[in-house]
Amino acid sequence: MIISFFNIDTIDLDFAPSLSSVYDSVQYNLTLVLKKGTFYEFNNSGEEFMERKYKLLIADDDQSIRSEYGDYFEKQGFIVELAQDWIEGLEKLRHDKEFDVALVDLKMPKMDGIEMIKQAHKAGNNAEMIILSHDKESEKADAIAAIKVGVKDWFEKSELHKPKFFARVKELAEGIPLEEVSRILSVIRD
Numbered sequence: 001m002i003i004s005f006f007n008i009d010t011i012d013l014d015f016a017p018s019l020s021s022v023y024d025s026v027q028y029n030l031t032l033v034l035k036k037g038t039f040y041e042f043n044n045s046g047e048e049f050m051e052r053k054y055k056l057l058i059a060d061d062d063q064s065i066r067s068e069y070g071d072y073f074e075k076q077g078f079i080v081e082l083a084q085d086w087i088e089g090l091e092k093l094r095h096d097k098e099f100d101v102a103l104v105d106l107k108m109p110k111m112d113g114i115e116m117i118k119q120a121h122k123a124g125n126n127a128e129m130i131i132l133s134h135d136k137e138s139e140k141a142d143a144i145a146a147i148k149v150g151v152k153d154w155f156e157k158s159e160l161h162k163p164k165f166f167a168r169v170k171e172l173a174e175g176i177p178l179e180e181v182s183r184i185l186s187v188i189r190d
Contacts, residue, residue, distance in 0.1 A: 053077055053078060053079045054077070054078050054079070054100045054101070054170070054173035054174075055078070055079045055080075055081070055096075055098050055099050055100050055101075055173075056073050056078045056079065056080050056081070056099065056100065056101050056102070056103065056169065056173070057080075057081050057082075057083060057089060057092055057093065057099045057101075057102040057103070057127065058070055058073075058080060058081070058082050058083070058102075058103045059082075059083040059085075059086065059088070059089030059092075059102060059103070059104045059105060059108070059113070059116065060083075060084075060103070060104075060105035060108070060132060061084060061085050061105060061108045061109060062105070063084070065105070065132070065157060066082045066083075066084065069103065070082050072162060072166070073166070073169070076166055076170075078169075078173075081096075081099075085108055085109065085110075086108045086109075086110065086111040086112075086113070086115070086116040087110075087111075089102070089104065089116055090116050090119050090120060090123075093120040093123065093125040093127065094120070094123040094125065097124065097125055097126070099125065099127035100127060100128065100172070100173035100175075101127055101128045101129075101130065101169050101172050101173050102117075102120070102127045102128070102129050102130070103130050103132055103169070104116055104117055104129060104130070104131055104132065105131075105132050105133070106131050106132065106133040106134075106142060107133070107134070112142075113131055113132075114131070114142065114145045114146055114149055114151070117129045117146075117149045117150070117151060118149050121149065121150065128152045128172035128173070129149070129150065129151045129152060130151065130152060130153045130154070130155065130168070130169065130172070131146055131151050131153070131154045131155070132155055132156075132157055133154065133155075133156055133157065134156065134157055134158065135156055135158050135159075152172055153168055153172070155168075
């Protein structure tokens, strides 16, 4: 069982070992968010902390986009990997199931981003997917196809507002909303 706390500014670290004594027959990992873009895990003994940053893949054939967004998200505390085309992006998603979010260019040579996402899902990757496109590059059929393959959001590169974009990527990387965490904890305590 993994329990995650998100958007918490401060937390009493003595809370985690007390869970261990109450639920010592249950194997669990407790995850705490202690600073932006980073969370910590420790096992049911409460002894060992490990830092884990959110992991992001940027698959885009435009080097300037990869560089600009890669630098931006690294400064925000993410681990960022870059892919210059669908082949490299799909290969990374197939071999590394630890990506939290993938930013995928809609139009790349030989395979579009939607097909790449479809192939990644077939390979068992569960990263949250966001499509990036240029103005007027997409059609209604692309939007419908994106919804069908589980794309979580779509941003146009020219109209991108970085703080809003970052907030959405971070939200998808975090996974479980705080309300859901509270609900899970109430079930565990009962």
